[in-house]
Every structure is written in structure tokens, then in C-alpha cells.
Amino acid sequence: MVHTRNNNNSIRQIVIVGGGTAGWITACSLSKVLSAGDYAITLVESDAIGIIGVGEATIPTIRDFHKMLGIDEAEFVRKTQASFKLGIEFHNWRNKGECYFHPFGQHGREFDSVSFHQYWMRANQAVDCGDLSEFSLCTLAAAAGKFVPSNNDPQSVLSNMGYAYHFDASLYANFLREIAEKAGVKRVEGKVVDVRQNPENRHIDSIFLESNQQIDGDLFIDCSGFAGLLIGKTLNAEFDDWSHLLPANRAVAVPTKNVGATKPYTMSIAHPAGWQWRIPLQHRTGNGLVYSSTFMSDDEATATLMSNLEGEALDEPRLLRFRTGRRKNAWVNNCVAIGLAAGFLEPLESTAIHLVQSAVSRLLQIFPGREFNDADIREYNQQTAREYDLVRDFVVLHYHATERTEPLWEYTRNMAVPDSLTQKIELFKNRGRFFDRQDDLFKKASWLSVMQGQGIHPGAYDPVADAKPLDRLIEVMQQMRHVFRESVDAMPTHDEFIAEHCKAR
Numbered sequence: 001m002v003h004t005r006n007n008n009n010s011i012r013q014i015v016i017v018g019g020g021t022a023g024w025i026t027a028c029s030l031s032k033v034l035s036a037g038d039y040a041i042t043l044v045e046s047d048a049i050g051i052i053g054v055g056e057a058t059i060p061t062i063r064d065f066h067k068m069l070g071i072d073e074a075e076f077v078r079k080t081q082a083s084f085k086l087g088i089e090f091h092n093w094r095n096k097g098e099c100y101f102h103p104f105g106q107h108g109r110e111f112d113s114v115s116f117h118q119y120w121m122r123a124n125q126a127v128d129c130g131d132l133s134e135f136s137l138c139t140l141a142a143a144a145g146k147f148v149p150s151n152n153d154p155q156s157v158l159s160n161m162g163y164a165y166h167f168d169a170s171l172y173a174n175f176l177r178e179i180a181e182k183a184g185v186k187r188v189e190g191k192v193v194d195v196r197q198n199p200e201n202r203h204i205d206s207i208f209l210e211s212n213q214q215i216d217g218d219l220f221i222d223c224s225g226f227a228g229l230l231i232g233k234t235l236n237a238e239f240d241d242w243s244h245l246l247p248a249n250r251a252v253a254v255p256t257k258n259v260g261a262t263k264p265y266t267m268s269i270a271h272p273a274g275w276q277w278r279i280p281l282q283h284r285t286g287n288g289l290v291y292s293s294t295f296m297s298d299d300e301a302t303a304t305l306m307s308n309l310e311g312e313a314l315d316e317p318r319l320l321r322f323r324t325g326r327r328k329n330a331w332v333n334n335c336v337a338i339g340l341a342a343g344f345l346e347p348l349e350s351t352a353i354h355l356v357q358s359a360v361s362r363l364l365q366i367f368p369g370r371e372f373n374d375a376d377i378r379e380y381n382q383q384t385a386r387e388y389d390l391v392r393d394f395v396v397l398h399y400h401a402t403e404r405t406e407p408l409w410e411y412t413r414n415m416a417v418p419d420s421l422t423q424k425i426e427l428f429k430n431r432g433r434f435f436d437r438q439d440d441l442f443k444k445a446s447w448l449s450v451m452q453g454q455g456i457h458p459g460a461y462d463p464v465a466d467a468k469p470l471d472r473l474i475e476v477m478q479q480m481r482h483v484f485r486e487s488v489d490a491m492p493t494h495d496e497f498i499a500e501h502c503k504a505r
């Protein structure tokens, strides 16, 4: 194919600094969407520094990203040792010994403009219709260790489900690298040691590697992780610190051998001063303890993690430090920060990789043309900030809605939370209402699971739910429960599904 260079832009050379999940997602997306003849994309990464290597749980939007790239699911699952994820099982978050599930699907089936859970509340007041979780196919399948992919046929009960993946972060970076390199992205190995800016407008002109190699660019994407090499160290973009709302600032991580069947969900286990993740992959389980150094020492955290592992440790525990918050502006001059360089909430709802995908698609919607336009940059920064803020509220809810009394939980239970979160809680407490906003990543089903799971309950159901005859509602609930159970009984186990559908063809 002959590519003619268009004259409508002055961006020719795009330089991505960093080859972690953020760098390679960015490289894949840009090389897929932008016209190959018009742009030269270079990705610089340092083998000596390596990647953070812990982002291994995702949310369903990752499937849209894979679809955009034309990724074959079976090949991806094989090459990254992936497993399927139907949601997150939360232990001990409200009180020690209590457990709930945040599923990636709907509760029940919506039959009109009144939410299913409103009808369920009404019917359940009259007779015992079962727990709300019995109307979530994801929750039932997860509890039974079963898995089938959801579908989009509104007639099928499987349209009630959603799913994501767990994968090995290093294998995933390699997998994406292969795709990006095939699409023409040039990879340069080396450590960036210097950055040169235009003295007039402070745009970045070039980066310099330890080897003295100079790499010039028109647009720089900072995917250098917590180092924030360009956005922070060079451009001094301000960081909005959220540690008063999300006090965790450390994690200790260790992989273990698998024990038993591969669970189709992530586990999040609250401890007296932090919480632990268990992420099941085909070849190992990822484990980590997230904590705040104010409430727990590194030694205590390591001891807590090591004494709560299911399988034999495969490595020494690794300590990671982070700061929760985001850059006030993720795009400054000719540099856009994506991934950990732009900000980090904390891993509780596995949102960081989604925020990378979302940032790249936003950049592609507001891609600079002949010049860097202030309104474009402002729009990008406002949308990015809003997205982070909305996700933050959802993560904060987990910490805030607790009845635990240890110092960490006492602090998070009593801390002042954003007004936007208070409003959501108040609306739900009143009549169980949610108002899904288009830009809110987590919709009604997610908020409902976490609020209910952590002990926030509505005072009454929506009065509009009274419009349906009660006996009909109860009958529908009973039928639905039956159909859901039968559907789960017919599913293969998660391991059977992987073995059957993801084997090499």
C-alpha cells in the first residue's frame, strides 16, 4: 500500500518512554489507529529498570481494547497464562468474617424503567425471595468455580454476565510488544538520562540515553511509571495527593504455586491494617498486601502476607512504594503522561489498566494536528481528572463503609469523603436509587454490590415499584432464580473452559 504523507499535521515523531503495560498499550493503540506513513513511533524502555510487574487483574473494558486490536482471545489466554475474572470476592471489609461479591454483570433482568433491585426489595419484603446475589449470574458462577463467556443476545440469560481477565503482566507486555512491533513501532532499549527542552516554549525536543543516543520527538508520551520522568521530573506537573482519602502507600507482593482449581475471580481480603489480593493465573497465583506505612510496618506487612498465603511462595517478597493521587494535568506542553506516571489510586478495583486504555483513546480523540492547541489540552486534562475522581469515589466507598474498629479502619470510616460520594450514599440510603453517569466507569450493579455488601441499605424501595402486582413479581423472582441456577449448573468449570477453548489450534 502506498502511503502519502498528509500535510495536515506537524506531528511526525512520537516517542513513548516506558515499556510497561502502559507503554505497550499506548504503542499498540497508536500504531493501530494512526496512519503508518504519517508517523514514526519509537518506544524506549530500560531492561535494567524493568516494569512494575504487578498489574494483573482487569475489568471488562479490556475486552473492548482487545477487540479494537483484533486480538484472538484464545491466543491471548495461552500466551499470557491468563484466567477469566467474573468479579472480586471481598472478605472482612465490613466486619471480620463477612464476605460479598462484586460481580461484573447485572442483577436480575431489567423489565422496565424501574431497576430490578427495586422490585426485588419490594418482593423480598413480602416473602423471602433469596439474597440479591442469587440474581447475579457472575456471583453464582464464581461461587461454583464455573465459567462461560457472556453474550450480547438480550434473550439469553448469559447477557446478564460480564467478564475480564487476570494475566501475567510480563507476558502481557511481551504479547503487546509483538503486536506493536509488527505494526511498525520501533523499540529502543536503554536508560533515559537526560531531556532537552525548547528554551522558548518548554516543549520537549529530545531525550538522551546512557549510550549517548539522542531521540528527537514532536509528541512525547510519558509511560515511565512512578518515575514520571518527563511529566514530573522534567515538566514539574503538580500532583494532587489523595493519601488523606486513600492512605495506602505500600504493597508487598509474592507469587505462589497454585492450590486447587483456578478461581474465576480476584480475592480481596481485609486485614487489621491493610488488604490482601489473590489473583489466580494458570501457572501461579499473584499475591500482595496493600497497606499504609502509618498503620503497619514493612516487616508486619510481610509477615501478614506470608502467613496468609495458600500455596508455597515461588520468590522472595517484593516491596513496592506508591503515592495515591493524580497529576493535576496529565498533558503538559507536548507531553502526555499515561499509566502510573499520570497517577494511581490503588489496586483495589483493578482500574489502572483501564485508565491507561481510556487515556489512549482520549488522546486519539483529541490528537494534536498542526499545533498543540490549548483548548484541546484543557479538554483532555479535564476529562482525565474527572475520570480519576469518579473512580476514586468508588474505591473510597470500600474503605469508608466499614464497621471495623482497628486504627486504619477507624480512620477511613470517620474521614471526610468527597461530597459526590456522600450524595451517592444518601440517595441509596433513602430509596435505593442510583443515577448512572455516562462518564462513571462503575455503574449501578457495582455500586449496589459494594453498598449492600458493606452494610449500606435503603430505608425503603422506590414507590414506583408498587405499580406491578406483587404476586406477579414474586412469581418472576422465583422463576428467575431457577433459570439462573440451571444456567450455572450447565456451565463447564473454569479450568475445563480454559483447557477446552484456549488450547492451541
Ligand code: FAD
Pocket: 017, 018, 019, 020, 021, 022, 023, 044, 045, 046, 047, 049, 050, 051, 052, 053, 054, 055, 056, 057, 058, 169, 190, 191, 192, 193, 223, 224, 225, 226, 227, 229, 251, 288, 320, 322, 338, 339, 340, 341, 347, 350, 351, 352, 353, 354
Ligand atoms: P511500569 O510497569 O513501571 O513501566 C515503566 C516503564 O518505564 C518500564 O519499562 C521502565 O523500564 C521504563 N522506565 C522508567 N524509567 C526509565 C528510564 N529512565 N529510562 C528508560 N525507561 C525507563 N493495575 C490494574 O489494572 N490491576 C491491578 O490488579 C493492579 N495491581 C497493582 C498493584 C500494585 C501494588 C501496584 C503498585 C499497581 C497495580 N496496578 C494494577 C497498576 C498497574 O501495575 C500499572 O497501571 C500498569 O502496570 C502500568 O504501569 P506502567 O506501564 O505505567 O509502569
